[in-house]
Amino acid sequence: MLNAYVKKILQARVYDVARKTPLDKAIALSQRLNNHIWLKREDLQPVFSFKIRGAYNRIAHLSAEVRARGVIAASAGNHAQGVALSAARLGIRAVIVMPKTTPDIKVSAVRGFGAEVVLHGSAFDDASQHAQHLMQAEGLTYIPPYDDEDVIAGQGTIGMEILQQHTGELDAIFIPVGGGGLIAGIAAYVKYVRPEVKIIGVEADDSACLYAALQQKERVILDQVGIFADGTAVKQVGVLPFEIAQHYVDDVITVTTDEICAAIKDTFDATRSIAEPSGALALAGLKRYIQQTRCENRHFVTINSGANMNFDRLGYVTERAEIGEQREALFAVTIPERPGSFREFCHTLGQRQITEFNYRYSDSSLAQVFAGIRLTQGASEKEALMAKLIEKSYPVVDLSNNEMAKLHIRHMVGGHGQHVQNERLYRFEFPERPGALLHFLTNIGYHWNISLFHYRNHGSAYGRVLVGIQVPETDLLAFQQFLDTLGYAYWEERDNPAYQLFLN
Template identity: 35%
Template sequence: MINLEKIKEAKTRVNKVIYKTPFAYAPTLSQKVGNEIYLKKENLQITGAFKLRGAFNKIASLPEEKRKKGVIAASAGNHAQGVAFSANYFNIPSIIVMPEATPLTKVSGVKEYGGEVVLAGNNYDEAYEYAVKLAKEKGYEFIHPFADFDVMAGQGTIALEMLERVPDLDYIIVPIGGGGLISGIASAAKQINPKIKVIGVTAAGAPAMRLSFLSGSVQDSAFVKTIADGIAVRDTSPITYEIIKETVDDIVEVDDEEIANAILFLMERQKVVVEGAGAVGVAALLHHKIKFSAPKKVGVVLSGGNIDVTMINLIIEKGLLKSHRKMKLIVTLVDKPGSLMRLTEILTEQKANIVQIGYDRTDLNLAIGDANVTIALETRGLEHQEAIKRALHKNKYKFVVE
């Protein structure tokens, strides 16, 4: 694990530039999950994510002759902004290699901090390979986003702040992509209080570290696909894996619908905007992925808030579906006058609000004389949706729920 003194030294360095983000009690979430929940709001960090801590500590730790040559990094966005900000602070050049599909908001953020952006590869790992090659060509110092002890020490300063605020925490829940954040946090927490349970959360579409943890050996993924782009890491780092194996108590996973539901919950109920990676800890709580023997004091790291605004509509849609506040149906009915009116009357009787409707009589799978009606409904929860389905069955409609 990372030595506690090294993490405390990092705290002295990063305190020059970081914002000491709130670690605040979340009453609504606490009541909902039956535990005392505190949120570490790194989404409010200067660059919008925790990555500034590790990037700044690494660059500040470099010998002057290495630092002045310039730095290069590979990142899906948050580490990129942390490196660019830190390089700008030290007045040195920086190049950031980002996957080609990186959201514009993160590309723009890097440029605003003075970094030069190079787009390469379909994911972080491909961007990383290109960045390593470019670093050798340019002679720049490569700043790894997670598999670096100075970077991990910088991320570990989050645990110091959490335990200063709430010394008797029982659990800390942390997102996992490459594993640098949880390695730093778990190292600090376990040395301060070995009884603290540290739980990691991965996205189902980026399972490498969880598979490695469960199998007891390094496992890589064939590909990654998740709305949590900040933790979309394909391959497991042997460096962070060893620290996680030593310091982390369990790793659970959440899928994209659960992540979307957590983003929506945080927006509506906590008035907090986070990106997909930042929401996975809350998703794990909302969907009961972590089992508590009794009510506990739980700290959750909201790792970042750099959400792509073009994705918000999609995420809200997924969140509404997951929380049973929206329902999509395909109903087959006889294609004759009055059929659609009768269907809408039934839905009106059930107090379901129609927000979108489509009518199709051309589907080749339909019997002659039938039509498919695609309907999106606003609903009041699971019981309401079950009542709607019962009403449709009672009236002999054939339908599927999308």
């Protein structure tokens, strides 16, 4: 298997358009983590992503007759730009089908390369189906994002470059995983030339399709995927990548959104560049690997796979990076409702910096405080601080890993609902397109009373809403039917401790 892929990698035509990217050592990060860490800078490609390699190699291998008819792809991200630029360099027609929810910056970038953009549907599946229709109708050739030998070989040139640039000791290469084309290509080359080097995939914990497939020993389809690391949000790993991964991927690590945000900050500190979430995925996995194995003085390479970050997501990244790096803890603390109680609470915290403090008068005896605390020594300091608060008779709940608390509650602490009966709390996600929020409110507003509502746009393709709805017991069946037909992902949060402490 490897012989054929290595031959294709050696013959790949990526350098007609792609560049051989540098392998930069992250000096300060290496010192901090007591290991030698290098970043493969695929964010420096002409389209700010490694995707140009596979797309160009696939198109370059088409016959003149096929090229004359043009190519088509369905993508809302980096693959779209890779296909568009590749087609422009080869002087052929390119049609890119993108969901209507695609941010304008990405649509403009694709059009800037001369491709024809077709906006269709509200999600990738809609765009993909329409692309297949156009392919048949117009005789275009479909360029897949990962499940193709030439695409895999194009991405595999990254592995070839790493071994050319790093001829010394190398323990492992950490690679972000979506559909699997990148890890398959790198694994094929590296395991053929230097089989002792470990190949470690990294996935977001809410989009871990390769991890699930390796556990089940067959490709599986995830029920849903996360939306933060959108460049690797794939429900099922590709057929060809999985064939390679089964034999040549040594491990797969999953990481949280907070850990990805922390890795984006690390990348900025090391390179002064801003990685997209999927671009920082590999570094987040490396950091978790070091934490789990307690290894020192090892030599690691991570792939910075892309830098197509929406500017309006940076606030969210900054907010979550501190928690991901374990430099901030979020606590719910109950303190006495009396003059001087806040001062006593701060005295218990000592010289630590308070990053956030929210509360509202609840009753004459107790107050619920939402507090953010700056940490300098990570998880051990957090545990010690919790123990100290408990010792001082402060009831405390750690909310640092509570998604609803971090996403919503910290922004809306305002006291408990008074005389609110039959309240049920739900968290929703829905495609962020014009009219989506109105559609949601229109459907629900005529049937049940909304008693709590929080909506926040995070600069992504999905909106997030926290809703309290008054539903009598006699309406539960009808309400469940409404949820099932609404078509949005949802989670019931009625038993969430953050809700019980601050809002219920």
